[in-house]
Amino acid sequence: xxxxxxxxxxxxxxxxxxxxxxxxLQQMTFQIGEKETVGIVGESGCGKSLTSLSIMGLxxxxxxxxxxxxxxxxxxxxxxxxxxxxxxxxxxITMIFQDPxxxxxxxxxxxxxxAEMALLHLGVSRxxxxxxxxxxxxxxxxxxxxxxxxxxxxxxxxxMMQRIMxxxxxxxxxxxxxxxxxxxxxxxxxxxxILNLLRxxxxxxxxxxxxxxxxxxxxxxxxxxxIVMYAGYMVEEAPVEExxxxxxxxxxxxxxxxxxxxDKRGRILYTIPGRVPPxxxxxxxxxxxxxCPSATAICAAEVPQMKKAGEQHxxxxxxxxx
Amino acid sequence: xxxxxxxxxxxTKHYPLxxxxxxxxKQVVRAVDGISFRIREGEIFGLVGESGCGKSTTGQMLxxxxxxxxxxxxxxxxxxxxxxxxRMKALRRDIQIVFxxxxxxxxxxxTIGWTLxxxxxxxxxxxxxxxxxIVSETLEQVGLDASYMDRYPHELSGGQKQRVGIAAAxxxxxxxxxxxxxxxxxxxxxxxxILNLLKxxxxxxxxxxxxxxxxxxxxxxxxxxxxxxxxGKIVEIFEAGVADKGPLHPYTRALFSAVPDVHKRKxxxxxxxxxxxxxxxxxxxxxxxxxxxxxxxxxxEVPQLRKVGSGHExxxxxxxxxx
Numbered sequence: 001x002x003x004x005x006x007x008x009x010x011x012x013x014x015x016x017x018x019x020x021x022x023x024x025l026q027q028m029t030f031q032i033g034e035k036e037t038v039g040i041v042g043e044s045g046c047g048k049s050l051t052s053l054s055i056m057g058l059x060x061x062x063x064x065x066x067x068x069x070x071x072x073x074x075x076x077x078x079x080x081x082x083x084x085x086x087x088x089x090x091x092x093i094t095m096i097f098q099d100p101x102x103x104x105x106x107x108x109x110x111x112x113x114x115a116e117m118a119l120l121h122l123g124v125s126r127x128x129x130x131x132x133x134x135x136x137x138x139x140x141x142x143x144x145x146x147x148x149x150x151x152x153x154x155x156x157x158x159x160m161m162q163r164i165m166x167x168x169x170x171x172x173x174x175x176x177x178x179x180x181x182x183x184x185x186x187x188x189x190x191x192x193x194i195l196n197l198l199r200x201x202x203x204x205x206x207x208x209x210x211x212x213x214x215x216x217x218x219x220x221x222x223x224x225x226x227i228v229m230y231a232g233y234m235v236e237e238a239p240v241e242e243x244x245x246x247x248x249x250x251x252x253x254x255x256x257x258x259x260x261x262x263d264k265r266g267r268i269l270y271t272i273p274g275r276v277p278p279x280x281x282x283x284x285x286x287x288x289x290x291x292c293p294s295a296t297a298i299c300a301a302e303v304p305q306m307k308k309a310g311e312q313h314x315x316x317x318x319x320x321x322x
Numbered sequence: 323x324x325x326x327x328x329x330x331x332x333x334t335k336h337y338p339l340x341x342x343x344x345x346x347x348k349q350v351v352r353a354v355d356g357i358s359f360r361i362r363e364g365e366i367f368g369l370v371g372e373s374g375c376g377k378s379t380t381g382q383m384l385x386x387x388x389x390x391x392x393x394x395x396x397x398x399x400x401x402x403x404x405x406x407x408x409r410m411k412a413l414r415r416d417i418q419i420v421f422x423x424x425x426x427x428x429x430x431x432x433t434i435g436w437t438l439x440x441x442x443x444x445x446x447x448x449x450x451x452x453x454x455x456i457v458s459e460t461l462e463q464v465g466l467d468a469s470y471m472d473r474y475p476h477e478l479s480g481g482q483k484q485r486v487g488i489a490a491a492x493x494x495x496x497x498x499x500x501x502x503x504x505x506x507x508x509x510x511x512x513x514x515x516i517l518n519l520l521k522x523x524x525x526x527x528x529x530x531x532x533x534x535x536x537x538x539x540x541x542x543x544x545x546x547x548x549x550x551x552x553x554g555k556i557v558e559i560f561e562a563g564v565a566d567k568g569p570l571h572p573y574t575r576a577l578f579s580a581v582p583d584v585h586k587r588k589x590x591x592x593x594x595x596x597x598x599x600x601x602x603x604x605x606x607x608x609x610x611x612x613x614x615x616x617x618x619x620x621x622x623e624v625p626q627l628r629k630v631g632s633g634h635e636x637x638x639x640x641x642x643x644x645x
Contacts, residue, residue, distance in 0.1 A: 043509035157596045187372035187536065189593040192580040196592055214509065217539075217582030244584055258514035259584060260543035265563045268521070269514040269543075275479060 004031040005175055005208050006055065011068035013047075013054055015279065021066065022279050025050055025232050028068065029306070032176065037202055037209040039223035039240065041216060045276055046229040048212045052178045055210070056095055057085040072175070091121040094169035098181040100161035104153040110164045111137065111149025114171055121172045136167040141197055159190035163197065170201060180212045195221050216256065220244055225312075228252045231276055231287035234306065238313040248315045251288050286318065294319055324363040326399075327498060327530050328384070332356045333393035335379050339601065351600050353379045355554035356393065358627070361498075366524065366531045368545030368562065370538060370577070372597060375551040377534045381500040384532060385419045386410075397498075415445060418491035422503035424483035428475040434461075434486050435471030441494050456493060464489045464519060481512035488519065495527075502534045517544060538581050547633065550574045553600055553608040561633045570636050573609050607639065615640060 011028040014021040025047045032038045040048045053059050055070060057077065070077045072092060080088070097103045105113055115133035118124055124132065130149075137145040140163045153161055162182060169177055179198065183191040199222055202209055213219050219226050219240065226243050228236040228251065236249040247253040257270035274291040277283070286292070289299040298318050309315040334357075336350040354376040361367045369377045382388040384395065386402065395402045397413060405413060421427040429437055438457045442448065448456065458468035464485040475483060484504060491499050501520065505513045521544060524531060535541050541548055542562055550558045550571065558571040569575055579590040595612050598604055604611050610620040619639050627637040 043511060159596055187597075188538065188580040189372065189576060190596070191582075192590055192592045193594075195582070215582065216584045220584055220587055221582045255510055256584065258511055259539065260514065260517055261539045262542040262563055264543055269518050271515045271518060272511040275481070275512070 003034050005034045005036075005073065006032040006210075007069075007071040008051075008055075009069045009071075011051075011054065011070060012066045013050055013059065013063055014066045015063050017062070017280065022282075023066070023232060024063065024279055025054070027303075027306075028234060030227055030234065030237065032208050032210060034175075035202070035206045035208055036225065037211055037223045039211045039213065039219040039226040040229060041213055041219050041226060042229035043214060043276060045231075045279070047232045048229050049180055051229070052095065052180050052210060052212055055176075055178065056089055056093060058089075090117060091172045092174055093176045093178065094172070094174045095178040095180065096162070096165045096169050096182050098184050100158065100165045100185075101153060103165060104161060106153050108152075109150045110153060110156065110161075111145075111151075114164065114168045117168050117171050132171060133167070136171045137164075140164075140167045140170075140201070141193070142167075157190075158186050159193060162186065162190075162194055166194075166197065166201065170205060170207065173205060174207055176208045176210065178210045178212070181214070182211075183218060184213070184215070191218070198222060216244060216259065228255075231282060233287050233303075233316060234314075235288065235316045236314065237306070238310070242310070242313055246310075248309045248313065248320050249288075249317050250292050250294060250319075254293075286316075324365070326360050327363040327365075327397070328361040329396040329399075330360070330380075330384070331358050331394050331396070333358070333380070333383060333395065334391050335376070335383060335388060336391045349601055352554045352603060353600065354383070354390075355603075357551075357554075357556045359549055359556060359559060361530060361532065363497075363530055364524075364528050365547065366533050366545045368541035368548040369532060369534045369551065370536065370541050370548060371551035372536065372577075374553075374597060374600060376554040377551050378502055380551070381419065381502045381532060381534050384498075385417050385500050386414070387419070411445070415494045416497045417500070418494065418496040418498070419500040419502060420484075420487050420491045420504045422506055424480060424487045424507070425475070427487055428483060430475050432474075433471065434473050434475070434478075437486070438471075438490055438493050441490070445494060447494075460489045460493045461486075463492065463523065465515075479512075480508055481515060484508065484512075484516055485519070488516075488523070492523065492527075496529070498530045498532070500532045500534065503536065505540060506535065506537060513540075520544070538578055550577065553597065553603050555608060555637065556627060557609065557637045559627070559633075559635045567631060567634055570630065570634075570641055571638050572613050572615050572640075576614075607637075 009029050011025060012023055013025040014023045028051060040051060042048045054065060065078055111133050114136060115129040118129040118132045134145050142148055142163050183194050186194060211223055223240045226240045227234050230251050236252050247256055254272040260269055272291055285300040285302060286304050289295045304316050304318045306314045306316050309320050333354060335354040336352055339349045341348060371377045379388060383390050435457055439453050442453045442456060457471060461468060461470055466485055505516050508516060523529060533545055545562045548560055548562050549556050552573050558569055558574045560569055561567055576591055576593040593612055606622050607620045607625050610616045617639060625637045625639050627635045630636050630641050
C-alpha cells in the first residue's frame, strides 16, 4: 500500500437523545492511501454518510465524536479548532453530494461559485480565480465554458450540475475528495459519464477519493478497496475484486445474493431476514447476529473484532477463522 | 401465449406551456408521443427509460389518472374512452397502480385499515365485517398480520409501507397493475423481499403488470418483455432473457451497457451529451444527435417501430431493410 493520507483509528460517534448517548459509529479503523480510491458501501442508516461528515467536521449538533482519532497527513482533525477546520475543509478535503441542485447556491452564477473556492483558499486575484474556474470547467468536460460561467444552476441539467460540483471540489487540488452517492440522482447514461470523469480526475490529479455508495456495481467501477458497513460497524474490508468475488462476511454475501439481474430470472431472490436494528435498539454482540443465518451463541454475546481473512482482507465475524 | 389484455394505440400526451408573449406560438411538451403496444394476460411488461422519457406518464394514462391528448386505450378489447360512467367505475376496479414513494402515497392521519377499507366502501363491497375480513386477508397476502390495521403510516418502515401500498392496489382484486418505480426507494435487502412478493402475487393471482423502472437490473430480472422509451417514443420492444435476441437499437444498447456490473469491471460505450429538450425534440429520429451509428436519413426521417423478429420490434433506420 502507498503512504497513508487519511487515518481513522477506533472512531466512535454518538447521538445524544434525551440524556442517553447512542453510538452510531463504533470501532471505525481504516486508512486511505495517497491517490487511492476507497469505497464505503452499506444500506440506509449504516453510518456511511456519518463517517464522511466526521472527516469533514460537519457532524450534526446532536452527534459528537466520543472516542478515537482522525488524522490527515499525520495531523489530528479531531482536536482542531473551528478555524483550523475551515482551513482544511474546502481545501485539503472537499466533498460532492448526491443532489447537486440543493448543494449549489441557486442565486449565484455557477462559474462564480467555482471561482469563489479559489479566491477563498488559494489567495489569487479575482481575475486569476475566474481563469482557474474556466480552466477547471473545461477539464471536467463542460463545453462553451465562457457562456456557461454566467449561467445559474436551474439552467443546467443534473449531469452538468454534478460536473460543476466536481470542478468546485477539485479547483484547490485537494488531497482527498469525498464523494457521497455522487451519481445516485442521475440517469445511468449520465452516471457512466460522471464515473468516467471521476476516474480520469483521480488518475490525472492524484486526488485520493472516499467514494460512498449503496450500489455495488458502481463501487466495482471506481474503487480500489472497499469497506462494507452495517449498523455503525465496518464488517468487511478488502480490495474490490476480492470482496465482491469472494465475500467472507454473511452480510456482504447476503447483499450480493439479493441483487436482481438477468442472471437470476425465474428464480426467487435471496432475502436477508429481518431488518436493520434502529439506533436506539442496538444490543450487545455482533450487530448482524439477529439476521445472520449461521449465528451461534457467541455472536449474540460478544462484538467480534476485525480479523485477517486473507492478504488485505479483514472481516468482523466470529465464524471466520483468523 | 395468453390473449391480449390491454392494447395501446397511438397514445399521446402533450402538456401545453404558458405562452411567453402575446404573439408567440403555443408550445407543448411532448411527454408521450404516439406510442403503441399490447400486453397479454399474465404478462409482466417492463417499461424503461431515463427521466423525462414519458414512462410514468404512460403508466398514469393506463390507469386514467392522466387523460391522453390523442390515441386510444383498449382494455379486454373495449375502447376505454367511450365507456359509460358505471362501466368506467368497474374498470377502475380492474386497473390499479402502485407508486414509488410509499411515504407520500399513504394518508398520514388515517390507519392502515382505513386506507385499505376505503376503496371497498367506494365500490360498495360487503358489510363492515366482510370488509374487515378482506382487508386482513389482503394484509396477510403481502406479509403483514392483521394487527397492522390499527397502525399509522409513520409506525412502519419503508418496506412495510410499500407492502401496504401493494395491499391497497390488491384489495379490489384487479386484473392489471401498473407498478411505477415501486422498489426504487428501497434498500437492496428490502427490495429483494418486495420483488419476490410482487412475483409471487402475480403467479398466484394470474395478475398482469406494467412494470416501470429506471433500474435495468430489476426490469431484466422480473419482465417477460421490455419496452424502451426515449423522448416520448418507444424505440424498441424485446423479449427479456433471450440471449440471442438481445436489444438492437443503439440507444437500448448504450443504456444497457451503461449499467455497472457487480461481477466485472466493464468498458462501456459512454453516450455523449444529455437528453434533448422535449419541447423541441430533434427532427428525424429523436436519438440522432447522440447516436454513434447516425446516418443521413436519421436527420430527416422519423423511423417507425417495425417487427424484426418474433416478439421484437425496433424503431431505427439501420434495421429498416429487414421488412
